[in-house]
Amino acid sequence: MFLPKKVLLKRLLRFLKEDVGQGDLTTALTIPPGKTVAAQVIAKESGIIAGVEEAQLFLESLGFKVETLVKDGAGISKDAIILKITGDARTLLSVERTLLNLLSRMSGIATQTRRILTKIQHAGYNTRIASTRKTAPGLSYFDKKAVMLGGGDTHRLHLDDLILIKDNHLKIVGNLNQAMEKVKNMVSFAKKVEIEVATKEAALKAAKGGVDIIMLDNFHPQHIRETIELLENKELRERILIEASGGITEANILEFAGTGVDIISLGELTHTTKALDISLDIQKPTKR
Amino acid sequence: MFLPKKVLLKRLLRFLKEDVGQGDLTTALTIPPGKTVAAQVIAKESGIIAGVEEAQLFLESLGFKVETLVKDGAGISKDAIILKITGDARTLLSVERTLLNLLSRMSGIATQTRRILTKIQHAGYNTRIASTRKTAPGLSYFDKKAVMLGGGDTHRLHLDDLILIKDNHLKIVGNLNQAMEKVKNMVSFAKKVEIEVATKEAALKAAKGGVDIIMLDNFHPQHIRETIELLENKELRERILIEASGGITEANILEFAGTGVDIISLGELTHTTKALDISLDIQKPTKR
Amino acid sequence: MFLPKKVLLKRLLRFLKEDVGQGDLTTALTIPPGKTVAAQVIAKESGIIAGVEEAQLFLESLGFKVETLVKDGAGISKDAIILKITGDARTLLSVERTLLNLLSRMSGIATQTRRILTKIQHAGYNTRIASTRKTAPGLSYFDKKAVMLGGGDTHRLHLDDLILIKDNHLKIVGNLNQAMEKVKNMVSFAKKVEIEVATKEAALKAAKGGVDIIMLDNFHPQHIRETIELLENKELRERILIEASGGITEANILEFAGTGVDIISLGELTHTTKALDISLDIQKPTKR
Amino acid sequence: MFLPKKVLLKRLLRFLKEDVGQGDLTTALTIPPGKTVAAQVIAKESGIIAGVEEAQLFLESLGFKVETLVKDGAGISKDAIILKITGDARTLLSVERTLLNLLSRMSGIATQTRRILTKIQHAGYNTRIASTRKTAPGLSYFDKKAVMLGGGDTHRLHLDDLILIKDNHLKIVGNLNQAMEKVKNMVSFAKKVEIEVATKEAALKAAKGGVDIIMLDNFHPQHIRETIELLENKELRERILIEASGGITEANILEFAGTGVDIISLGELTHTTKALDISLDIQKPTKR
């Protein structure tokens, strides 16, 4: 996920604009114009850092000199310095919260993603974990980039991404074969096609229908194993990716990782988040 | 927090725009134009609902007929129907995730806020709880409205709201009295003034300086009690509000609620959230 | 009122965009690209200058070198040089009017504010004067900042600022006590509460109800005096601010300033404005 | 000036958005949702009304039923009802000020324009009066439409409108003939060309150069008469329009109107404005 700076910046400034309203009154009343300060952004707990690129761009566009001490995706320990910043005191105080809100949300998501991934890897599996579209509203770009920095898969970025025929589509179309037929006739060659199924039989039908990915929705681990075995028996397993989804959490993930699925997707990577504790400390101010 | 519909709608459509990208391909490929469906938005777990007003406005603006079965701020049980929706099938499928992401985030925040508040009230305290500006980036309006519906206080909505002199301001100004002096001379009569202090002595100085609210930052509960006692002894307690902040969580909140502070503010109300599980079920489609 | 530059700039560029349309044709036809000029922004009459910060930011963002010779809020005499500018001739000619429109409106407002304030101070009163929300549409930020630079109070910046229960609210609620009750139960601790009253009795009721500010709407000066006396007699005066509003102009303001009110608000500070005469003079062009 | 409603509406909603911030708190706290009210917009003084089309569109887009009792450009007397409005109480209270600010600014401008125009007509002249680009920043559309409704000429709407070679252009180009030559070779046939001159001789040169309009900048009335006579003598008067500009105000306008110029332009039509006093009165609320 690479956005040219001008495009990324526009998204960041929208956050600032909401927070600042008609202006930072406290700063206007207490801090004289033209004062320069140095500051550090510091982790108050360990985790995986994400949002450094965004933070740097944001601050530099506001006129700050920024030194980054860690890279996006790196593990950091408590008290690690993430950024050193020098620049206008008034501006820094008025953007501090916007900056930290982004960094701590993205780092919180990356930290959780990495922790779950590590759990899977320590258990000896190489199942991928993926986020869903269950992000905070309007924050898909930032939430998914954080997942990626944590080692997870971004899955769909938009609705114009891979075709994913879900439960609710099938309820309207009425019939899995019909839906697959429609899609096959019209879909761009540039897209993969995925279908969500609720039974072993539907999974088999989907595999025969030629989809690229099958999502086993709310399957019990044992049920997943049987489905995979069925596909293997029909020699359909190899050219298809299997994604397990629904009711999978950090607590029970190893039961699913052990079934042989390729991908496990978890809504909680982005909808249930814990901000990483990060703060900004003003250093001794220097004369202009 | 009341926004005229046209203003609120603009914020909602921005969320949709990001998610939909160049269009919902799956829906375009599987669902014929002009199909009408009925659907229900259902709670998959109990909690406090928030975002109903937003959901209704969003859906109605997209041409749906909407019936709301619960009110914002109400407690709902598992399987409760929140909304009944009728309208264009293609549109509904393409906006479903945006709708649910907002509802489940807001409801998750309201649920957590109410749970903590109830804990305090069951312990026999009437301390208020307040959110901070630690929201998801750009979602301050929605996050704070959810806190309010859960029974919490919104605290500052922008930086142009009450004056809040924090640690980092004082580091630059150098001196609490000087900062209060500057503010008192220039601040609009329409604003309250709050100051963050780190010691009992600073709290006393602040109270003498005539601020409206004192924030005791990272004070131990015992320390808070002593500070309040000191202010009472000096007959300064009555006309001042005391806010405790820093390191307070759902787990330890009763220790702070018992100190006699007026307000406890918690970053985790908005920065560490668990989405309420809410889903949309398509009903039998009807012919147009 | 301090806005980070990037946020402020966006507001300024919107003005330019409207004026420039599909481009400055005269400049394109007469001025060769790449020509550099020097220019001065000069006051054609004396007054209080406001908008220098905005002008400087605007010009610098467009690539100009800018020297500011006076500070926002300073008194200037006729022929005073406000800014010295060097940069691209085409750009300067195409932004000249946008620049001057902002500077002369803001300075006009500041000048009027200061003149009225001075009148009050010369009469020996220390009553504050405040603007209202009667600004030019969409120019609240700039109009109120100009008032502030003139020495006035900004009053509410948005509708999310202090609670101000007005006449029209009461007509719907039906009852002052009921309105105050509702507000008291729900309002954030971070906000002040003001109520507009039309009679002495209502003022007393409001004071008893615990509001922070009482607005005496369209009261005769004598009537104001009696109301203040009543509150003093009831020992309610001290912790309440009194604002007089309605029908007060530069002509009759001393009658009101003499009544002992704390604040006088005047719509005309922002709705009836006289631009300060400011112009831009191109100096001898220099070769690139 | 006719804008399709959707385009006009976007400009109006921007005004509302600034004023409302994160929401109208007073209204949210005092007025229950779903309450319907009737209201009237009333003139508190006589004048020329402008902005009725905008007001109606704005209100209807917000869901109100609106009856307009006067037409844009009409003269109204004190206490005249301008609009009757029925609709949601919360919404009405939160948009009242935005509505009135636009109506009263536009009506103030139209009133002043008409008054000056009437003065000229009563003196027996048919000189046109025109506005300049000296509008409130970003309000060119509304300010110029108000001038037009008052009977004035809008003059340039953008910099992409007629070519107007001014003083500052000539300072850079160095030479009037050279500037006219450049323009003549390149200008679109769809545009008129105007040039600002400071002397009788320059006016003659401009007329010979074939421009469509000559602006006599800061000419004394006698000087204007002589210039017109010179052009008549050279048989150049007929196909050229003459505009007088600079230092002309309501007070001295008859001296200029009597000189035989075609157009007099006045910055004060839009930069020095007095809002017409207009208010909104809530009627008895009705149950929903």
Added chain:
Amino acid sequence: MFLPKKVLLKRLLRFLKEDVGQGDLTTALTIPPGKTVAAQVIAKESGIIAGVEEAQLFLESLGFKVETLVKDGAGISKDAIILKITGDARTLLSVERTLLNLLSRMSGIATQTRRILTKIQHAGYNTRIASTRKTAPGLSYFDKKAVMLGGGDTHRLHLDDLILIKDNHLKIVGNLNQAMEKVKNMVSFAKKVEIEVATKEAALKAAKGGVDIIMLDNFHPQHIRETIELLENKELRERILIEASGGITEANILEFAGTGVDIISLGELTHTTKALDISLDIQKPTKR
């Protein structure tokens, strides 16, 4: 490609906004407000129609009653009526050109696409044709939708769509295998991977590397045949799609369609367009 109406509308209104500027003066001066007219949108030449959905939405959002007589993607003959419209005369005249510009561009693209496709099909091939990202700036959505309605493939909608490693990427990475390796390790399971190659050998390497699609860039038809044969011999043909690109036009396309490639992409589908001649005829106006 399905966009919820509110999202699509926003894009359409941007076109109108540019064209209308500060308002449609001709219409304002000649057509009285409140006049209703009927009109027809008519094809002045035969072709494939595209943009009907957009036209209908655009007009309905502006308050018109619209009847659509042909469907997007249908062939129409000269003089065919496409839309019947009833509504406000002023609005219709001010939006006519924006409406027709969109319809005639989209229909021109669809017509050209269909003509080329038909040529291929008549020659007995079933090769797909695809557009590229060489659209008019900012019109990717509309250009690609028109291609799709003509029967072509949209190919990438954004840069966040399938991975497409091109010539310029390889010049920087230095090495095809290295580029494929990097991508394979990091790419989301939801994306296909395509690589552009310049030689038969590179095509073989790419096929072995496991990409989904190989783009043969600027290959001679004979060269393409040999490459496909080589892949067949290595049993790599089946699971790979082959796209031919570069220097292919309507004139020489059959030479390429006969080579056995799966997809032929042509920049000219969207960068070299001929608008279909479509006009709007006002019918007899009716009284309001």
Added chain:
Amino acid sequence: MFLPKKVLLKRLLRFLKEDVGQGDLTTALTIPPGKTVAAQVIAKESGIIAGVEEAQLFLESLGFKVETLVKDGAGISKDAIILKITGDARTLLSVERTLLNLLSRMSGIATQTRRILTKIQHAGYNTRIASTRKTAPGLSYFDKKAVMLGGGDTHRLHLDDLILIKDNHLKIVGNLNQAMEKVKNMVSFAKKVEIEVATKEAALKAAKGGVDIIMLDNFHPQHIRETIELLENKELRERILIEASGGITEANILEFAGTGVDIISLGELTHTTKALDISLDIQKPTKR
């Protein structure tokens, strides 16, 4: 057409934003951050270049060092280098297509315009050619600037430009004289007035009515000659411009140029375009 850079840039970034979506994945996956490259923009065929100013501004705003080797409006031969660019590799690859799409569309339009103009000039005529409002939706600025660089006339830039009474206006007004009367009474002195006529008689009526320009719509060349003769006989020719429009193409233009009209307008200048083939070649990358 001169736009201040900040205003122009905003339009350019909108194009990029659409193309880049949630980010350039290929580039993110293959190109390491911080890599610097040099590149050249090269013409693959001869023509007239347009868009250099836009390209330079776009690239410089993204942080590139840019050298321009040709000027807007210049003729270039195949293989000519247009720009030399140095800067961040990731950014360059992600903006390449947006850059080229603009340059090649604008240059294609300029090339076609110049070719037609040259044809007219070689035939010994000095008739002007003009574009219409039939541009790509939303690209009026860029399309018209390209026409101008090719030597054509931009004609109306907006609907707020010259008054142009067309066929559809007259159908509603009912009567040419009535329409002219209405316009004459109300139109700003700053605007020209043009009227579209379908017969010789109407042309005469229009000329008597005092319009500035007459558009002969769909006149046969012989018919045009007769109309001009008629106007000459009535001594009305001189002060009026005559524009021929409708059914005129590059193929038949000399028949029209020979009639003595002043301006010929052609929709195809902007609605039927052939992109000039321009590409970007990455040079050897250099270490950062």
